[in-house]
Amino acid sequence: MPEETFAAATIRWYExxxxxxxxxxxxxGAWAILVSEVMLQQTPVVRVLPAWRAxxxxxxxxxxxxADTSAEAIRMWGRLGYPRRALRLWECAVAIVERHGGAVPTxxxxxxxxxxxxxxxxxxxxxxxxxxxxxxxxxxxRRVVARAVAGEPDAGPATRxxxxxxxxxxxxxxxxxxxxxxxxFMELGALVCTAQAPRCIDCPLVERCAWxxxxxxxxxxxxxxxxxxxxxxxxxxxxxxxxxxxxxGPVARDRLDLVWADATQRARALASLIDDGLVERIDxxxxxxxxxxxxxxxxT
DNA sequence: GAGCCGTGGAC
DNA sequence: TGTCCAAGGCT
Numbered sequence: 001m002p003e004e005t006f007a008a009a010t011i012r013w014y015e016x017x018x019x020x021x022x023x024x025x026x027x028x029g030a031w032a033i034l035v036s037e038v039m040l041q042q043t044p045v046v047r048v049l050p051a052w053r054a055x056x057x058x059x060x061x062x063x064x065x066x067a068d069t070s071a072e073a074i075r076m077w078g079r080l081g082y083p084r085r086a087l088r089l090w091e092c093a094v095a096i097v098e099r100h101g102g103a104v105p106t107x108x109x110x111x112x113x114x115x116x117x118x119x120x121x122x123x124x125x126x127x128x129x130x131x132x133x134x135x136x137x138x139x140x141x142r143r144v145v146a147r148a149v150a151g152e153p154d155a156g157p158a159t160r161x162x163x164x165x166x167x168x169x170x171x172x173x174x175x176x177x178x179x180x181x182x183x184x185f186m187e188l189g190a191l192v193c194t195a196q197a198p199r200c201i202d203c204p205l206v207e208r209c210a211w212x213x214x215x216x217x218x219x220x221x222x223x224x225x226x227x228x229x230x231x232x233x234x235x236x237x238x239x240x241x242x243x244x245x246x247x248x249g250p251v252a253r254d255r256l257d258l259v260w261a262d263a264t265q266r267a268r269a270l271a272s273l274i275d276d277g278l279v280e281r282i283d284x285x286x287x288x289x290x291x292x293x294x295x296x297x298x299x300t
Numbered sequence: 301g302a303g304c305c306g307t308g309g310a311c
Numbered sequence: 312t313g314t315c316c317a318a319g320g321c322t
Contacts (some may be wrong), residue, residue, distance in 0.1 A: 081306030
C-alpha cells in the first residue's frame with residue numbers, strides 16, 4: 001500500500017476539522033464565491049461573514065450590483081478595509097455583465113481579466129465554484145508547502161510561478177479532489193500551520209513535515225519590517241472616506257478638514273482618493289465616486 | 301519588484 | 312502604546 005500523499009492526509013483532516021463557512025455550502029453560486037474571495041483578501045473571516053451576507057442579500061447577482069452605483073458599493077463595503085476592493089468588485093460586476101452576459105466566466109484567463117481578480121482569486125473561483133483543477137495558492141498554502149515540503153520556516157512575501165508549480169505537484173488528478181485539497185491546505189494553514197505558534201501537535205502532516213524534521217529552524221537575516229499605519233496617508237484616507245460613507249450626497253471641504261490637522265497630508269490623501277476613483281469632486285464639494293450618477297445635474 | 305493600499309483584534 | 316497579523320492586487 002503506497003504512502004498516503006500530502007493531499008490525501010490533509011483532505012482527511014479537513015473533512016473532520018473544517019470550519020462551517022457559508023460560502024462553502026454546496027448550493028452557493030460562483031458570484032457569491034467570488035464576492036467572498038474578494039472580501040477575504042487581507043480581511044479576517046469573522047469580519048467578512050456579516051458583510052458577505054449583507055452584500056449578497058442586496059446584490060444577489062452581478063447584474064444587480066452593476067445596476068447600482070459605485071458609491072453604494074463603496075458605502076456597503078463599510079469598514080472591511082481596502083475600499084478599492086469595493087470599487088473593483090463593482091467594476092467586476094459591470095465587466096461580467098458587459099463581457100459575459102451576467103454570468104461569472106468559467107475560463108481562468110477570463111477570470112484573470114476581471115478587475116480586482118488576480119492570481120489567487122481567479123484560481124480560487126475556478127476551483128471552488130467550477131471544480132476545475134488549478135493550484136490555488138494563497139499565503140496559507142505557501143506557508144504550508146514551504147514548511148512541509150521545502151523544510152523552510154516560511155514562504156516568500158508574494159506568490160511566484162514556482163509556488164504554483166510546487167502546489168500543482170501536490171494536487172490529486174481528479175479535479176474535484178484537487179479543489180478539495182486546495183481548500184484543505186488553506187484551512188490547515190489558517191488553523192494549524194499558522195504564521196505564529198503553529199500547532200504541530202494537531203497537524204496531519206507532522207510525520208513527514210520537512211520543517212519539523214529539521215527541528216523547526218528560525219528564519220535567517222533581517223525580517224521585513226511591517227508597514228506602519230498610524231500617521232500615514234492610509235489612515236487619513238480612511239478618515240476621509242468614513243465621512244463620505246456616512247453622508248449621502250456631496251460634502252463641503254471644510255467638513256473634511258476636520259478629520260486631520262495637517263493640511264498638506266490631508267490634501268494629498270484626498271487627491272489620491274480621487275485619483276483612485278473612490279471619490280469625485282463636484283464643484284467645491286466631494287462625494288463617493290458615482291454618488292451623483294442618475295441625479296439631475298444642472299448644466300451651465 | 302518593492303511599496304502602497306484599511307481595519308480591528310490579539311498579545 | 313506598539314507590534315503583528317488576516318483567503319491579495321496593482322503599479
